Amino acid sequence: MKKFLFVKFITAMIFLGILGFTAISLVGTDLVEDHVESVYSGRLYREASKITGQRAIKYYQNIDTPTEFYDSLCSSVYEKEEILLISPKGKVLMDTSQKFIAEDFPELKSFDPGKSSGSYYQIGDFFGYFQEEQLSVMVPVTVNMQVKGYVSMHLPMSVLCHQRDSLLDTIHILFLLFLGIMMLIIPIFYIMINRPLKKIIQGANTFASGNLKYNIPLDKEDELGYLAMTLNYMSDELDMTGNYQRKFISNVSHDFRSPLTSIKGYTEAILDGTIPPEMQEKYLKIVVYETDRLYKLTQSMLTLNNLDEKGRQLDYSDFDINRTIKTTAEAFEGICRDKRISIELFLTGQTLFVHADMGQIQQVLYNLIDNAIKFSSPDSIIKIESTLKHETVFISVKDTGCGIPKESLTKIWDRFYKIDSSRGKDRKGTGLGLAIVKEIINSHKQNINVISTEGVGTEFIFTLQKSVSEN
Template sequence: MKQSIGKKFTLCFLFIILAMFIFLNTYGKNSIRNEIIQQKKTSLYSEAELICKKYASDYYVNDLSLHSLRRQLIAIDEYLGTRIWLVNADGTLLCDTRNSLEDDQKINVKTLDSSLLTNTNIENLSLPAYFDEPVLSVTSSVIVNYKVKAYVMMFLPNSSLTDDTILVTNVINICLLILGLVLIILFIYLYIITVYPLRKLKQAAIEYTGGNYDYKLNLKSHDEFHDLGNTIEYMASEMNNQEAYQKKFIANISHDFRSPLTSIKGYAEAMLDGTIPYENQDHYLEIILFEAERLNKLTSNLLSLNTFDNKGMLLDISIFNVNEIIKSTVASFEGTCIKKKIKVILEFSEKDMPVSADMGRIQQVLYNLLDNAIKFSHSNSSIKITTRERNDKIFIAVKDHGEGIPKESITKIWDRFYKSDPSRGKDKKGTGLGLSIVKEIINAHNENINVVSTEGAGTEFVFSLPMAND
């Protein structure tokens, strides 16, 4: 069964808190008790040594009465909460802070437990006749003139140790509870800044998968999720544009194929059924040939672009004089220029302009640019082609004085099938792919092409090529 990240976070959080409580109240509690016992042993032994040196020794050296000594020990008992015995060297119990001993009540401690005087501390000592519960016992020697005169024994009930353990455990539990509350608040905060954005991103992915590219994430945070959301929204926008482009692409292909095919089919049928007289058929055969050439050019351009998209453009780099390529390209348009009364002016800063590029592809670029320049130039106008050297680059410019490109169309002319005239009436022969191919070729050379145009005044295309090393 699939579990959400939020549920996993919750279960993980609860498991950690539960594990901490269980650990603290089992193994942790025992560790705390053992630590308290060790601290009590050390503390009581220090107190016992102090009693031996400061109080009990006065009983043997300075003739302090047993009654006075007992009063002092009772005060210490009340302060520390520990029962204190003073035992003579032979084991006779001389003083008990919790019981007033008569001479006939004095006992020998050795008869109770032979290890009482030899062990400095004993845990869980059980003497039912004197203590209601097991106790912690600590023993220190009273030494006078390098001889053991007596022993000071201190007893702490186990219940006191248990109370201390419970107190420390409760304090830690309270701290743990506070920590848990802090973690809950932190968890809620983390949930808001992680799981909530992830759900929004998931919903956005679902919407975009369904084709709703206008769906907005509206993430309020300013972190990586916000950046990711912006990236996804940008991706959706690009997908939307791509989808619109594909629809337009198909519509343009359909239009550009349908028009010549309709003409070819119509004129062919008219000639077959005799609608067009035999003496007029040559004219219509020329139209059919013109449309067939247009279809052939469109197909070739589509295949070229498809190859660029799928495999990338493979360049056959060589060194050649770009001025000579320009001259040969211009020569191929000589008839068209004469017919339209267009003058092509060549302006080269140097006779030889060696470049390192794919000669065939660059000739294709020049052909497309010159074809466009002639197509959109007025009769009795001129086209200027210039080459300039600057910063190890050769810049080639093709400038006409024709119709120009509308300002709103400047950024779109590189799009496939784009034609600045929506009616398509000005360019019946064009496919709308020439400038797309030009852009692809120049980009493949890692160079740039720019356009400057004024509607009604003309257009200038400028592109660069790497200058060949001598």
């Protein structure tokens, strides 16, 4: 298996490092240069303003001599800075980089005070005065509302470039240090991400090969741990589904084979004359009975299949559950007469409205009553009761039959499950009736319970939602 994810992660880290270094070199250079120019121009402007506001005014008011003012300018100069005193017409009266002169002042070319006065600064040769590019600021000296001259301060751009390069070098070093720290994520990534991911991939490959009993050995409380837990749960469910399908096929094969064997044997015996004509009616009735069993089994399987459909909508309505119990019980009048079984109804009120799917609740009642009759002895009584407690309707179907063994109580809801006594005469059910009942009650988000004692009887109790407004 190729480690594409790990390689992509390392490649992305290297790419981001190169991209970041390039961005700092290109974009960062301009940003740092603008910052350096802003800082130095601001400092020069403040110094020039301080000079014009103090010593320059004294000079123009003849309080300080030219020599004294020149000396004060020289004392204000930092390394590589130059200060000029300029006349309104552009003559350089003083230059701190040269000796004091009293005559033959050099004149600036095309001098324009408005170009750099105030808070503005300029970069260049300052009207052709310098050979090297300078960062220049110029502040007017004002006495009695009249401009007497200008004080300009200059700093070679080479100083600014050196400062800019120093800052960029520092930034580059910090970036490389940060990138080195980020590279430490690679072994951390390998331990925390890549190793668990390899276990998950190994588990997925094991599942794909058909071994659904395998569990991914990953005990983490993060997204990868959740993914492993989900895959383990999925494999367990698929394994259970596979077991269920095998069991389902086995049960269906058994329940189909028995009646088909009887039908095939009796029809062949009738056709080849083994069964004499005077006895054919008896065996044809058996064939009809077995055919009816197959029909019921097929219908039950189709019902369960419909109940299993996801997104299935229930046809909710408000109906009288007492009336539904009566009509369902009346359908068993003939079989109860034949077996001498009585059905007694204990219903709350004349009417008791519930909110449910009427057709499916009829199916629940039919299956429970049919189950009670199947396991009841002759001359016994089946009691059906409806009660209302705390806005919930309880329906009970109770028989006095053989009861259910304690170890079978949790299994009776399984599809095709039959306790041993149910395989006797007149108890040839499909093993799907109670599974259908459970699915219908669960789909209504209600509950069903069973209470049973061997040799005493069985009682099934399920709940329904009471109708909000009874008619």
